[in-house]
Structures are given as structure tokens and as C-alpha cells.
Amino acid sequence: MSDLDNAPEATDATDTTDSRVASAAPASEDQRSSHRVLTMAGGCFWCLDAVYRRIRGVTSVESGYTGSDWPNPTYESVCSGRTGHAEAVRVGFDESVVGADLILDLFFTGHDPTTLNRQGHDVGTQYRSALFPADAADQELYRSAIRRNQENWADPIVTTIEPLGTWYPAEDFHQDFYSNRPDVGYCHVIITPKLAKVRQRYSEWLVEPSENVGLS
Template sequence: MSTELTLAAGCFWCLDAVLRRTRGVEEVVSGYTGGHTPDPDYESVCSGTTGHAEAVRVRFDENVVPEQVILDIFFTSHDPTSLNRQGHDVGTQYRSAMFYRDEAEKERFAAAIKAQQANWDRPIVTTLEPLGEFHPAEPVHQDFYARNPFNGYCQVIINPKLAKARAGFADWVA
């Protein structure tokens, strides 16, 4: 049974890299959602004026990996207590957000935030937002890490996040 979630955790390259290496994940698409501008592109989203967040749409087989594991990996892969910022990436386009399709998903997301709060000293600021249109990012942003493993951003930012995910979820993340 396939399930799909749309999550934002700062730069989409990071979450994309971690989720693509997670057992049971069938597809990850980097893109933009949560904003007011039609047909956003990387440059416009990076300007911070579109309202869109860099996000990923992840489809996974719940018979292989439970939704809760995907959500736990999401919270482990970024700092959900940092408002509109992940490391050097600053702006609402880098917010921590969970985009829900219906009230049931919104309730599951809210429960996940509540459960995760025990793992953080500061309040979690991850937003719950209704999923509007999801705009896939340009091809250059899809599976960026695998195609650019020696890129400085990949080496300095993504590699430590992958290492953390592998350490915390050894049964799931390769």
C-alpha cells in the first residue's frame, strides 16, 4: 500500500537525499508548495517572495516502512525548532512544514509533532499547512546528492545529515 507525504525541512536536497536511501521509499520528488505564486521556479522561490517552501513529495510502501518511521526521519533530518532557517539557508522558503491532504493527515502530523517535542529542548516550530498545488522542481534539483556527491554543499551539509539518519535508523536508511 503506497502512501504519499509532502514535507519541508529546509533545502529540499537534504531531505531528498535521506529519503531516497530509506528502505520502502518508492519515489521522492523535490518541489515547491505552500505559496501564492503560480508556476514557481528555483530562482523565484529562493527570493523568498513566493511564499513557497522547498519541499519533497515522498511516496512509500507502508508494508515496508511505517509512516511513523518516515516522520521520525523527517524530524531527525533537520532542526524543527529553527524558524524559517536551516543552517545557512534563511527565509520562509526553508521553513519546517508538513503539508496535509485532509483532516486525518493533519491530526497524524500534529500527533507526530507532539511526540517529537520530547526530543527537543526548544519548541518545535514546524507548521501544519494545507497542501495546495505541488510544483516539481527543475530536473537539476531531482536526486541532486546522487548526481553531485562531491559538491561542497553535499559534502558539508548533506553528508552529516545522512550520517545522522543512518545512525538513528540503521534498519531503514542505507
């Protein structure tokens, strides 16, 4: 992804929340109790973004940067590798429809968790495999998922569990990239095969984003 010629040059932003956070009607108590958010990094965020937007029960997907104290990261600075951030996705989902275990099994299917700081030709700490717990329950959930999914990989899983820290939404250009930029070669060569792998294992869970009624 880092060699994409037509990606726009990132610009500094002192406020990362104003135009990137969508307002929504207040959720009911039942909706809040069944809603959960997990933050995960597994290579280029375009890939996991494309996977989760096609899963029934997912209510929101946002690509962004986390895993570092460096303030106000941009795509350009993160791709340089000097900020320490990971390209990540924040996935909201309705646990009455899809469970957290499945969300994490999809994570371990949608990227290679056995390669350190690398996914294919995308190399650097910004492409690391990492999970970011919001609380102790998330941390135990992540540990369990790593143990469970190790059975599917011959090599050791190198996914790290790291402090969540500040979440910075990525620039609008990167949100739902696969759907919005189907002409880009990276989508055909990298993302489409990942989706095919997910579809092979979890076909009953996949829907097109336009048909994913809960997705905001």
C-alpha cells in the same frame, strides 16, 4: 544552498507536469491500498531528498515547491523569498514495509524543526519547517508526530501544518541532487552530516538508492 554558484539559472515554465512526471504501469488494488504520499518541508530540499531515497519502503521522492498561491514558481523565484513557497519533498512509500510514523520521525531527525525559517546558513521562509496534509488523516498524523518528536528537542518545535495547495515539481537539476552532484561542497558540508545522524538512529532502515528495489 542559495549561494551555490554553479546552479543553473531557472527559467519560467508554463507547464510543470509534462517532462517531470514519470509514467508508470497501473498499480494493483493491493498496491494502491498500501501506498501513501506525504509532503514535507525542512530546509533545502536536497537534504530530505537524500535521506528518503535511502530508506527501505520508499517508492518515490520528488523535490518541489508548495505552500503558496503564486503560480509557476521556479528555483530562482522561490530562493528570492518573494513567492511564499517552501522547498519541499513529496515522498511515496509502501506502508506494508515502512510506516508513516517512521517517515515523519525521519523528517524530524533530518532537519532542525526548532529554528524558524532557517536551517543553518539557509535563511528565509522558503526554508521553513512545514507539513502539508492532503486530508484530515494526514493532519492528525502530523499533529501526533510533532507531539511525539518534541521529546527529542529541548526547544519548542516550530513546524507548521499548512494547506497543501498546488505542488510544483522542481527542475530536473534538483532531483536526487546528492547522488548526482557529489562534488558540490554543500553535499559534503551539509548533507553528509545529516545522513550520518539518520544512519546513527535508523541504520536498519538505510540502503543505497541503487539497492532500494522499490524506488522508482
